[in-house]
Amino acid sequence: MNRALRIIFSRYGIVVIILILVLGVIALASQRAQTPLDGGNSSNRGSTSEASSEAFTEDDGLATENCEGDDCYPEEELPQEAVDQSVEFAEAWLNPNGYGPDGWYDSIIPFLTEDQAELLQGVDPSEVPATEITGAPVPDGLKVAFPMDTGTLTLTMTEGSNNLTGTGWLVSAIDWEQS
Incomplete structure (x- = not known):
């Protein structure tokens, strides 16, 4: 054994x-x-x-047999309504009225998804790295880029709802690239 x-x-x-x-x-x-x-x-x-x-x-139309890289999926295009919402958000994000943290947050929250709103809660608007939009918005897929005086603000838009505005186009991500 x-x-x-x-x-x-x-x-x-x-x-x-x-x-x-x-x-x-x-x-x-x-x-x-x-x-x-x-x-x-x-x-x-x-x-x-x-x-x-x-x-x-x-065939679902998303991929082909000879598909390679990012060309395999159709490029989504934002409707004008989404671009308009992104412009309104970008203008409010710059805080032209000089609001304090609570007032600034209240002015941008109607444009945000709930997750993004949580991320921006408590942010000081004086930390916003730009003061003006210097060019037209540039939509690219689900993103809209805004040339600003000190860099580029890129917003990712998604169709959804939040507690304040109901269903519509909302900002789901904010990206800043310093120039």
Whole structure:
């Protein structure tokens, strides 16, 4: 008995045990690949299995066989309503009325997703690194870039809702690049 335990718990015994486990997993996986998608119930060949089969082969239009890199997915374009909302936010973000932290936060919160609003809570508006928008907004996908006097403000827009404005286009991320 001691000899059998020594063999099993030796490094060679452990290697054999691991090899058996790996081969068992491979055998189960290959058998699962041969099982029909309806859970092995091949007698139920109705419209459900045909619909499932069609759903797996139907082209969704997002990728092609020769697709590489970022060209695989269609570029989303923001509607004018989203760009307008981003302009209103950028103007409020600059704090032209000279609000204190609470007033500034109250002026920008209607434009923000709840997550972004939490991130900006308690921010001092005197820390905003710009004072004016110097060019037209530049939409690119779901982002809108604003050239400013000291850099570029980039806002990521998303369609959603918050507690103040209901459903519409909101700022979900703010990025600042110093020039």
